Amino acid sequence: MTVAVVGAGTIGLSWTTLMLAKGHTVRVTDPRPDLSEAVRDAVREFAPTVPGFAGDAEELLSRVEIVGSVEEAVDGVQAVQENGPERLEFKQDLFAAIEKAAPDSALLLSSTSGLTPSSMSSRMTAPQRLVVGHPFNPPHLLPLVELVGSSDREVARAKEFYLSLGKVAVVVHQEIRGHVANRLQRVLFEECVNLVEQGVVSMTELDDIVTNSVGVRWATVGPFLAFHLGGGPGGLRHMMSHLMPYIPSDVQQRLADQAETVYPLAQNESRAARRDRQQLGIISLKERDDDVR
Structure with missing residues (x-):
């Protein structure tokens, strides 16, 4: 399978490594000037830590394609994993462009940590194609991916894809900003801040309590x-x-x-x-x- 990774920040580079380790060809695009070096360095660093991977990082790099545009990245692929900035209008324009250039059968997936699929897909012709596949960072290590979408068929297809990557894919049945894991993390962290600010415990003491x-x-x-x-x-x-x-x-x-x-x-x-x-x-x-x- 050929997968497009759109956006090569920390999460995109982690997804790239995991997908390579699972045998896919990965086409990566990002406007950053050091894209080739960033992908190379990330794969060499992350690959040895992917659960179950015992291969050669250099072999993985032979299946990476670095391209200059979103349209080129998504042309002919079977899946797209978007990892762009958390700006709604940016993602709306991006997914409208991805939809036009990608095959009709391609999975259109977003790593967004907080935005809803209905808001991001508002400029698409077929908005039901967009499915949130939110990983818990870094995705090459932590198993969870949260799935949110309006089409049961597309969510099921996305779940099958993520299961093939070794993920624990959990369907979130209603759209909600932040999905589930980050909402839980936020509530706990707010109380952590309160306890430290009130002088109940120090930062290191609180970390020791939790761990x-x-x-x-x-x-x-x-x-x-x-x-x-x-x-x-x-x-x-x-x-x-x-x-x-x-x-x-x-x-x-x-x-x-x-x-x-x-x-x-x-x-x-x-x-x-x-x-x-x-x-x-x-x-x-x-x-x-x-x-x-």
């Missing part, structure tokens, strides 16, 4: 499953009813019912054991890495 508690836990189970397991035999229902009076009772009921459907209580013991094994593995890895330093 030795919820950081380890959330790397193995998400917030809902964490509280479902933390609630013992009663699961999330017990946890909320005893410790979360700020959540309305009808919401508690709906969430508890959903948790018990997707995470049956009878399996919580084995889930907790798996969580503990994974947490111990993360802690052990951190300790070994600290010893090396």
Whole structure:
């Protein structure tokens, strides 16, 4: 497959490396004057860290095509991954140009971290073609990509493509600025800033708190499953009813019912054991890495 990467900043260069490592030819365009050098340096640096890749970075570079325009980049490709500046009008014009020059069958994907597909596609003839494929940076390392789009068919095609790259592709069912991961990150970071500014803890102390508690836990189970397991035999229902009076009772009921459907209580013991094994593995890895330093 030939993929066009439009925009070669940090995210675009990371996508380029991952797609090369997965066997694709990648056509890269960006107005930066050092584009060839930037791609070469990034691939050499990033390729050895791509999970599962044990090949030669120089071989990957043989499948890179550096081109001078968006139209040339997207001509004849099977997929386009856009990584331009987070400016709405810029992206509107860019996707209108991409749509005209790319094949009708090509996937049109955007790495935007906050803009919605309906806003970016407003100048396209077929706006349903645009799908947000927002990675968690850097995409050659972190598995998540969030998918947002108005066409179930295009979202499904995009998901299949990202799964082939080894990503964990999660469909976000409604447009919302910032998607999901960045909204969660923003809320947590705002409280981090508040705690440090109030003198409750220092910056380094707060980082130590997160990386030795919820950081380890959330790397193995998400917030809902964490509280479902933390609630013992009663699961999330017990946890909320005893410790979360700020959540309305009808919401508690709906969430508890959903948790018990997707995470049956009878399996919580084995889930907790798996969580503990994974947490111990993360802690052990951190300790070994600290010893090396």
